[in-house]
Amino acid sequence: MVIYSLPDYQDFEHKIDGKKTHLFILKNRTGMQVAFTDYGARIVSILAPDKAGNLRDVVLGFNSIHAYLQADEQYHGATIGRFANRIAHGSFHLDGEKYSLQQNNGRNCLHGGPTGFHTKVWDRRTSFKKKIDFCYVSPDGEEGFPGNLKVTVSYELTEDNEIIIRYKAETDKKTVINLTNHAYFNLNGEGQDDVLSHILHIPSNHFLPIDENQIPLDSEAPVDGTAFDFRTPKKISADINKDEEQLGRGNGYDHTLVNQQPISQVAASAYSPDSGIRLEVFTTEPGIQLYTGNFLSGKDIGKSGRPYSSRSAFCFETQHYPDSPNRPQFPSVLLEPGQVFESETIYKFSIKKEM
Template structure:
């Protein structure tokens, strides 16, 4: 495994709040390459061999820090927190105290607020043989969340074409936490087409229905007889335009699928017949947010010069459930002093002729 720092990419060298940004690349012996920036501890590109042996970039992104800052979509490839997904009406209670967050998604708080972890320049530690670590200390009260939170995100590229993502966090005050990565995938190649031809297989028996504000209504509901049943492989296009109220509320898929798989089992799979590239997801998280890029507007022009329009990518966001701080029946997102939050997700790439 080799890690390269790329000083010849000046477009990724910039100062934000006095901290300089950089671009880094991991490369393995099979030819796969993954680039990162410390701005948002984010994935910039993923170059994967396709069925013809050619490298395809399968994640959306930009060619400079300026473009990330100015982008209509702020979350491309970023580490999301302190709380990924939505918190209803931008508030929650802990031990009788109300915490108020910014409402940056209608009346909800989304992805930790407008100045969440995706907007910060992280410190970094590099192992020149295998991985890169990004670290950030979020001060007490940042974006309304309690506690000084120390967060570490570790990325490792293995010789098996796996991107291993490990999250770790500690706090000095009781708080809530929900971390994920917001990579937008297109296994045909970024900017090349929509993702409606992608075949998904997600062995989830349940999903979380949402209200008109995209907040979970109650508990989990069976996927049987709905567009959310991916227990047998099917194309995204098969049901995405069905006349189902849940699809209308999400403008397509933008829902949490309940993950009952162990970490050693595949929690979700996507496959492109065009490229032959398959993506498998393994995670310790209880949910996967399936999002089909419904709100990508076409305003952003990506690395290859093509606009990122609606459904030009999909996301497998491994995470806890939306609005969990207000839902005691959901898996807990509480983190207390003395505890260590740990989570792990693997994105594994391979070639498959059919699925």
């Protein structure tokens, strides 16, 4: 059995573009421990108790800041912005003006561009035993986006084993925004093979079909009769290899599922029969990007010394729809001066008793 522990503080002390990086740890009375770094305002480790009372690190990541800088996959646990997911052709129009972004995913701009929020060293404004705030000011024109954008990401660890993530942003110029966290979860423990035996339950009636460039088509589609129907709990493996065009376009699951649940209701959940650990997601966001780590290459060696290969993790990325700046029919991602963008997502961990 793997004995999981948190990384060392000293391995996260470094300078990037003249700013120091650090490791921060939150703990609660039930034994859960969560580590963060100000590089990308990201989650580094989540130690959650399993059904035997042992702690398992259920999120992929690395033991040092240098490993993050050299990683093949740049998004592990990071805050993603200014715009999570894809913007087609790396451009959009706002009030008649065209804004051009870097195309870092074929013809798309992905996750805010190559030097998006995941590459920035955020300021730490407050730190308590159960809460930490990260702040960043994105200057007007950064990665092509308009407006000086002030962003705060707050993480709170509760006694109910919840990680509450609160996002807040303000701008001095009309802009677009779509923030998320890109944690890769494996409820068996990071580095423990694939997640195909995990059981997902997502009460979404619709999903967003994508084209060959992974850009949404014009409208939502019912999940009925497709591999995207998780309204009845099922293993990831149940349908992921079906001969469906949409699965082929994502190389598996890499699609937005429409969320119509209020934040008081579970928007998505995952359960590992092996560990007994259950993850429940609550969010104010209209979509959840289900991604099954299809493009993890095995090049990255994680905290337990094992490679992160394809489908060795899954993501529940709470967010607005991809390509929303070019789709007026989608929920709005516009933010204007004087407005405050606010969003909240909760990742809750518990032990599910087998029936």
